[in-house]
Amino acid sequence: MKVICIAGYSNAGKTRLIEQLIPALKARGLRVSVVKHAHHRFDIDQPGKDSYRHRQAGAFEVLVASSHRLALMREFERGAGLSVHQLLAELHDGVDWVLVEGFRDSDLRKLEVWRADAGQPARYPDDDFVAAIATDSPERLPLATPRPVLDLNDAQAVADWLVTHGERFDYDHRRHAG
Numbered sequence: 001m002k003v004i005c006i007a008g009y010s011n012a013g014k015t016r017l018i019e020q021l022i023p024a025l026k027a028r029g030l031r032v033s034v035v036k037h038a039h040h041r042f043d044i045d046q047p048g049k050d051s052y053r054h055r056q057a058g059a060f061e062v063l064v065a066s067s068h069r070l071a072l073m074r075e076f077e078r079g080a081g082l083s084v085h086q087l088l089a090e091l092h093d094g095v096d097w098v099l100v101e102g103f104r105d106s107d108l109r110k111l112e113v114w115r116a117d118a119g120q121p122a123r124y125p126d127d128d129f130v131a132a133i134a135t136d137s138p139e140r141l142p143l144a145t146p147r148p149v150l151d152l153n154d155a156q157a158v159a160d161w162l163v164t165h166g167e168r169f170d171y172d173h174r175r176h177a178g
Contacts, residue, residue, distance in 0.1 A: 002097050002169040003088060004162060007104035007130070008113035009120035013152055017113055017134060018099050020155030021162075028163060030096040035087050037102025045073060084108060089173050097162070098171070109169050111162075113152060116140035131168060134158055 006014045006021075018034060025032045045052040051064045055075055063072045084103040091098060100108060104123065112130045114122050116137040124130040125143050132148040135141065141149065150158050162169070 001091075001093065001095050001171050002162075002166050003100060003108055003171040004097070004131075004169050005084075005100040005103055005106055005108040005110040005129075006113060007102075007110040007123065007127075009104075009118060011118045012113040012115050012120065013134075013136075014101050014113045017152060017155060017158065018101055021099060021159055024155050024159035025097055025162070028159070030163075031094065033091050033095045033098045035084065035091070035098060035100045035103075037084075037100075044071065085173070088171065097169075111150075111158070114141070115152070131165075132161065 006018055008014050022032050022034070045055060045062075051062045051071075051073065054062045055073060059075070061072060061074045063070065065071075084100060084106045088098060088100075100106075104110070107129060109131045110123075110127065110129050112122065112124050112127075112133045114120075114124075114133055114135045116135075122133070122142050124133055124145055124147060130147060132150055133141065133145065134150045134152040136152045138149045148161065150161055152158075
């Protein structure tokens with residue numbers, strides 16, 4: 001599998017880019033998964049549903065599956081600071097690309113999403129894991145860079161760049177097991 005972290009500050013356009021990259025990569029016949037970091041408590045289950053009731057009763061894990069979908073919910077008794085590598089290990093091994101949103105401080109290769117109007121600093125000058133920058137204002141980048149600068153508003157071009165340079169994003173989960 002190939003893994004790229006779509007990194008940047010809030011309101012930079014990460015989610016929108018990912019929403020556009022998924023169909024662009026799928027159109028090339030690639031299977032795409034997403035790992036999203038959530039900062040707050042979140043719930044994907046509905047009160048009153050059997051799975052919700054099972055979790056409320058104290059189940060550690062509830063797996064719900066149909067012929068079209070599978071969802072695994074795991075309840076941690078104490079806060080669990082799972083690493084991005086632990087989350088990647090949970091994914092199906094038949095996926096071609098994993099787009100990771102968040103985890104901007106990880107040791108994954110990154111595509112930094114940077115918008116000058118968002119008012120946040122660029123990370124690429126201090127992050128050796130940034131492989132390229134996607135921006136809507138390349139002329140306003142704070143420092144010149146030898147890294148590729150991609151058009152944030154052209155997801156097809158970003159997908160082309162990812163596929164062309166795919167070997168740079170090969171992920172070996174055994175390197176991070178432990």
